[in-house]
Each structure stands twice: as C-alpha cells, then as structure tokens.
C-alpha cells in the first residue's frame with residue numbers, strides 16, 4: 001500500500017507534471033515574474049468558472065480577507081458576526097483593523113455558522129456577517145442573505161475551503177461558493193482544493209466599484225502611478241503561481257469529484273459504527289470534502305487518533321481550540337463568550353485523510369482500523 005497522506009502534494013504534481021512544468025518554464029522564459037499576462041488569464045478563467053464578474057488575485061487568503069474588510073470601508077468598533085470554529089485568519093484580520101468580531105455558534109451537523117445564532121448577535125453596531133464555508137460545504141447562505149437584507153449588513157464569504165462547491169437556493173438556482181455575498185475570498189495555499197505551489201489568494205465580487213477599490217487596495221491604494229486614493233497593502237499573486245493555477249483549475253471538478261468518491265466510500269464503510277458521527281451533507285450545498293471530518297464523542301477522539309497514528313494513518317484536528325479560547329485573544333471581550341456547540345465540536349472532531357489521490361486500498365485500510373479501534 002502507498003504511504004497515506006492527509007494531502008498528497010507530490011502525487012498531485014506527478015499527475016500533472018507535464019502541464020505544470022510547461023506552464024512554469026513558459027513564465028521563466030518570459031521573465032514577467034510580477035503582473036505577467038498569466039495573472040489576467042487566470043483571473044478571467046476563475047471568473048468564468050465561478051460566475052463572479054470580477055476575480056482579483058492577491059498574495060494569500062489572509063490578505064484577501066483583510067482587503068475585503070478594508071474595501072467595504074468598515075471602521076474601528078464596527079461589529080462583524082462570524083464563527084469561532086474556523087482558521088484564525090478569518091478573525092485576526094478583523095482584530096488588526098480594529099473591527100470587533102462577534103461570534104455566533106455553529107450548527108453541529110454542518111459545522112457552519114447558524115443563522116438562528118446570527119440573529120441573536122445582531123446589535124446596532126453590526127455591519128457585516130462573515131460565513132466560513134467550512135470543510136468544503138457552503139453555510140446556509142439563503143438564510144444568511146435574508147438576515148443581511150433585513151438588517152442592511154454586508155456579507156463576506158470566506159470560501160478558502162470551498163472553491164467549486166455549489167449553493168442551491170430553494171428556487172433551484174445554483175451559485176458557486178464565494179459569489180453570493182458582496183465579496184468572497186479564497187486561498188490557494190497548497191493544501192486547499194484549488195491550490196498553487198506556494199502562497200496565493202483571490203477575491204470575488206460582482207460589484208464594479210468594489211472590484212476597482214479591491215484592485216487598488218491590493219496595490220498600495222494606487223490610482224494612477226504614485227497617486228494613492230486609499231491606504232493599501234502590497235499583495236500580489238506571483239505570475240508563476242497563476243500559471244500553475246490555470247492548469248489546476250482545469251482539473252478542479254475532476255479532483256473534487258474524486259474527493260467526493262472517497263467520502264462516499266468512507267460513509268459506506270463507517271455508517272454502521274454507532275460510536276462516531278459521520279459528516280452530514282446539507283441539502284442546500286454540494287460538498288467538495290476539503291476535509292472529511294467525523295465526530296468522536298465520549299472523550300475517545302484523542303485515543304482513536306493515537307491508535308490510527310500507531311497504524312501509520314495521519315489524521316488532523318481542525319480545530320482543537322476555538323478562536324475565543326486562544327491565548328492571543330485572551331484580553332478581547334469576545335474571549336468570555338459561551339459557544340457550547342463550537343466548544344463541544346473542538347473536543348470531538350477528527351479529519352480523516354481525503355485527497356484526490358486517496359485510493360481504494362487506503363480507504364479499506366483506514367476504515368478497517370477505525371472499526372478495529374471500537375471493537376477493542
């Protein structure tokens with residue numbers, strides 16, 4: 001059996017080696033390492049794929065979030081409702097800008113922010129909602145957009161883990177993750193479903209004015225050369241990474257489908273195991289299984305993890321500690337909030353290996369060991 005990885009980056013490179021090597025050498029020959037033509041080409045391809053009117057690439061997914069908050073003119077003290085069950089970038093960028101994160105608890109089945117909990121957290125200072133489409137499945141955007149409309153709030157989607165997932169509205173209309181709010185953001189970090197070979201990120205918007213502002217802010221706030229209309233940052237996608245991403249984008253649907261097949265096989269093999277809770281699939285979203293995350297109640301998660309590790313099966317805990325319990329944020333008012341579902345999930349979740357390269361033999365071995373653990 002091949003060695004099991006959470007993500008098999010080398011395996012993925014070998015599959016696409018001819019295409020990636022050609023893309024890389026063509027950029028090397030052109031020497032347009034910054035702002036080369038491959039940037040615009042990739043942005044247009046990703047816009048066509050997602051249906052967003054504008055895609056603006058940037059240095060990474062964290063910058064994308066920061067630029068999104070900056071471009072909406074949010075001011076220090078403004079409150080943004082988001083989830084504490086996320087990667088820290090969603091929140092650290094708010095805090096750096098003096099914005100006030102207000103955490104709403106998540107739904108225990110989907111791991112995504114709960115619309116009912118959002119309603120409870122709205123105050124006169126609330127200016128925006130930032131749903132995170134965690135593990136590859138969209139948050140309940142229809143309900144979130146309804147709340148936002150009712151209270152005149154901006155919605156910024158953190159779609160770093162869900163590029164390619166479809167949200168399905170009640171009327172049957174489908175939209176790609178990241179294209180429903182005023183702005184969507186994503187990351188091309190190597191472990192994401194659509195990933196480059198280094199750091200990269202992008203913002204989506206269909207608002208012309210905001211698109212212009214985002215483009216300017218990502219380039220020091222410049223309007224014409226050496227004239228600055230906004231306070232900005234320097235955040236660019238490398239031309240080399242854009243060329244690689246154009247290759248990867250062509251395979252994204254196929255790779256997401258391969259992940260879904262792995263998830264189906266896990267579901268099938270583990271559905272009879274009463275000691276664990278399998279990831280649920282919402283009827284309003286497709287799932288691209290950035291992670292396949294089970295829940296292991298009764299305090300047995302860490303022992304299962306150790307057992308799997310002894311059997312050469314890597315797993316990860318996304319996330320072991322919610323943001324409001326992190327040391328870095330201990331002095332923030334939000335550190336005192338109680339989020340029972342988020343806190344329980346942090347003690348129960350375990351992500352099993354899932355990537356397009358995970359094969360049947362590995363799946364059988366992994367699920368066999370999970371079942372063995374509970375038979376002991």
Ligand SMILES: *Cc1c(COP(=O)(O)O)cnc(C)c1O
Nearest residue numbers: 060061062087089090160187189
């Ligand atoms: C990966 C990730 C980010 C940050 O992306 P980087 O490119 O690593 O800066 C932000 N939010 C979520 C939910 C992520 O998973």
